[in-house]
Amino acid sequence: MNDQLQEQPKKKWKVRYSVLLVLWLCWLFSFLDRMVITIALPFIGEDLNLNTTAQGLLLSMFFAGYALFQIPGGMLSDKFGFRRVVSVAIIWWxxxxxxxxxxxxxxxxxxxRFVFGLGEACLPGGSYKAIATYFPSKQRGTATGIQSTVNTLGPALAAITAAAIIGVFGWRVVFIVMGIPGLAIGIYIWLKFKDNPKDHPKMTKEELAELDEDVEEKASKKKKSDVSFKELLKKPILWQMALIWFFFDITFWGFTSWLPSYLINEKGLSLMDTGIFSALPYLVGTVAIVLGGYISDKVKVNRKWVFIPNALAGGVALYFMLQASSLTMVIVCQCLAAFFMFMAQGGFWALVVDSLPAKIMASGSATVNCFGSIAGFISPFLMGYMIQTSGSYNSSFIMMILALVVAALIALSISGKSKEETVTLSSELGAEAQ
Structure with missing residues (x-):
């Protein structure tokens, strides 16, 4: 009896949870490293005598490298395995x-910033491939949602950490310090991760059986082996998801990149207050993004309905934020906007990870994320130009709202399937390959 009690805790923690935890840390530091510049931006601009357009270009250069190497980075993970690619990437950036x-x-x-973006570009495809490899289909939405909490915690922690360090030591020290933890994480992944779950020394028979019993994986196993990235590029749903993510990220990266400057320049907040109030929307979003992935797993056959209403609600919240006269209402509206946008994001990536074949998950998800990176390049620079030419944030807010509406409309065009039909894109591809 005592032996049974001792074995129970071991059964609860599975290898895939450890993999997810380390991937979560990778994403956390990727966001910390890329987002501290949004807090430092006014000080960099003052130090180097840069106008808002030049500052916007500085934000966008990361996304130029990030977008350029997304698909090649994903293809490298598919060819050489996510372990080597992700470990080298995090050490690089x-x-x-x-x-x-x-x-x-x-x-x-x-x-x-461009070269830095090249390194981070390898993470998305590799991490989604790891989830598709280690998690059964029924848990991928939740796993993706948990991993995606760094989209919220990263900017939140970056805002508070950067504000505290910059206030005492200046903007340069924050970058020097932030680069150190990633080196240790990259070495750990190289030494401990395995591309094939069967090669992992701590993988149990029960956990391997769960993967083998995955109904969708088992039903389409033979078909998936014939699927190529070239065939994937012919499927309309891939480009629908890519365009959805492009327009969604126009808003996301515009909101994330310029929120601190908006609070400082438009609302007159101090540096520390800006750090705290910039963090609030992302702390709220941490709950929302996990909830979005979880709900998506529950309504699996129509995951798009997690994305559409939440994307539209996020646009409404941004409109009220623009119209708000008091600081309190601005903070409330920005938190509501973040809640709905991150709920939509959790649902969206659950759709992506569950739709693409595991064999080419890195390449497929990297293609989708590449479009978001292109949006990340366009949005901060375009918003900076709009702010400089118009002298206000109004036009940039309108652009962000419209982008969410367009993303929701494109998501509406994705056809739903019944449970009797095969839901995944991989089975569609396999059927064509027969």
Missing amino acids: SIFTSLTGFIFSYPLLLLL
């Missing part, structure tokens, strides 16, 4: 994060 603190030239800073 961590080095360039620290180097940012030593740059005194604007052109060199632009180049460094």
Whole structure:
């Protein structure tokens, strides 16, 4: 009896949970490393004498590299395995994060942000491939939602941490410090991760059986082996998801990149208050993004209905934020906007991960994420230009609202399928390959 009691805790914690935890840390530091610049931006602009357009370009250069290497990075993970690609990627971008603190030239800073983006571009495809490899289909939405909490916690922690460090040591020190933890994580992944769950020394027979018993995986196992990335590119649903993510990220990266500057310049907040109030929407979003993934698993056959209403509600909240006259209402509306947008995001990536074949998950998800990266390049720079030319944030807010509406309309065009039909894209591809 005592032996049974001792064995129970071991059964509850599975290898896939450890994999998810480390992937979560990778994403956390990827967001910390890329987002501290949004708090540092006014000080970088003052130090280097940059207008808002130049500051916007500095934000966008990361996404230029990030977008350029998304698909190649995903293809590398499919070919060589996510372990090697993700470990090298995090070490790469961590080095360039620290180097940012030593740059005194604007052109060199632009180049460094571009190269930094190249490294982070390998993470999305590799991490989604890891989830598709280690998690059965019924848990992928929840796993993706948990991983995606870094989309909220990352900016929140970056805002508070950067504000505290910048207030005492200046903006350069925050970059130097942030690059250090990623080096240790990258080495750990290289030494401990396995691309095939069967090769992992701590993988139990029960956990392997769960993967083998995955109904969708088992039903389409033979078909998936014939699916290629070239065939995937012919499927309309891939481009629908890519366009949805493009327009959604126009809003997400515009909101994330310029919120601190908006609070400082438009609402007159101090540096520390800006750090705290910038963090609030993302703390709220942490709950929302997990909830979105969880609900998506519950309504699996029509995951798009988690995305559509929440994306539209996020646009409504942004409109009221723009119209709000008091600081209290601004904070409330920005938290509501974040809640609905992150709920939509949790549902969306659950749809992506469950729709794409595991064999080419990295390439497929990287293609979708690439469009978001392109949006990340366009949005901060375009918003900076709009702010400079108009002298206000009004036009940029309208752009963000319209982008969410367009994303919801495109999601509406994705056809739902009944339980009797095969839901996944992989089975559709396999049917064509027969």
